[in-house]
Amino acid sequence: MLDKKTRKKVMWRSTFLQGSWNYERMQNGGWAYAMVPALKKLYAKKEDQVDALHRNLEFFNTHPYVVSPILGVALAQEEQRAQGKDVSQDVKVGMMGPLAGVADPVFWFTARPLLGALGASLAMEGSILGPILFFVGWNFMRIGFMWKTQEVGYEKGEQISENMSGGLLQKATRTASIVGMFVMGALVQRYVQIEIPVIQDTLNGLVPGLLGLGMTFICMKALKKNVSLIVLILAMFIIGVAGYCIGLL
Template identity: 35%
Template sequence: MAERKTYQLLDKKTVHKSYFRWMMYNLVATSYEFLEAFGFAYAMEPVLKKLYGKDPDKLKEALERHSVFYNTEPQLGAIVNGMTVGLEEQRALGAEGVTDDFITSLKVGLMGPLAGIGDSMIPGMLIPILLSIGMGLGAGGNILGPLFYMVAYNLIIVLGSRYLFYKGYELGADAVNLFVGEMAQNVTQAITVLGTIVTGGVAATYVKLPLPIKINMAHSTLDIQQILDNIFPSLAPLLLILISWYFMSKKHVSPIKLIIVYFILAFAGVGVEYIIKATI
């Protein structure tokens, strides 16, 4: 396959426009049949118009080719967009071995591994880490907590996906080696383990469920919370986390519904506690 020089047929403005469209509209017009396909095609449109604008039939064919089912983690998956842009440029230049089937097979072959790595890195590791820092900063109502999370997350996502997009464009098909093979599997597994540890640490630190139940006896008082802490510290928060996981994972209950239920239960619990104290 011939070595490609950057921006032979494309200009920087067109390539950046393709990246911007993918970053902003990767989930546009989603459906179970296509998922991110139309977002991908929309991102490729300025590139394809630049390459095949003088041949309407080729332009139509290329847009149809990039409108088939596609789904991956969109931030890390930006490297596939960059690779596809570079390969389409090579194809327009007549590079040997760069065919329609090759480009489509590359997309299909990478979207699965990248989805696994991206879902492990971003929701499984990056977001819990940033949330734990933001929650620490926001303790006591400090506005720096939410501001840190919003700024840090968007900076990492935007700059990271932009770097991957241009790196994919620069490397072309050679970027495949970064995401397949034994090394990629080991990295994915390590990131998954790290994300699980971070999530467990965040849950243990910030989930609170005290049981202020005290039973007055003749010569002593039984503190239920203290007894539980002596047997199994933070048992109630652990049970709450496991119950939440069960309903979201097994029963497919949305987090919003769980939050509403917990709010109602907490409000009712405080009310019952207030009534009991008022009657004693």
């Protein structure tokens, strides 16, 4: 059995998953590097270690944070293989695509922008806690997630694919999206400020922050239509200056 110390070594090494990324097999070098402590622990003979390392140099590509549950499953499989049992490689291949599809919206499009927005809001108020919150919060979440999911993969083994097929990934993505939209809505109301002096009191009486919310939706719509972010920034700058000059804004 692989002890906890060895499994932790695998997890820390997996943070360098993309350190030797290549166009032929993508993250295979980082994957093999992460597996080395476990392979040395499981196989006493040098020849067996070499064979195991070659086996782990196959094509691999996924989101760098969700490699952990796949590594956990691979560790459990290598244990079985070291005991002489037949093990399929299909689980590893079958997990990397679906997990990558879930991790991108959860991490890149929800968690990281949220922490960045919260950190930026504190920094805008002159607090040094802004960048500290982002750095500490992001890495605490990232490392905690990687360790926990690797342990789940190790304990469940091939059975983890049953949880994936049961809609768990879709539920996680939907939950993260809902939470992300809720927090972003609160940030928009606080920091996106547009005022039209003539009718501002009336608008505030109806829905405070309505113009800022409307501008946010317009920008989102434009981005979906592949309008350049630079073009949007220039357009808002021009509209703002022109509106101020004529007394509208």
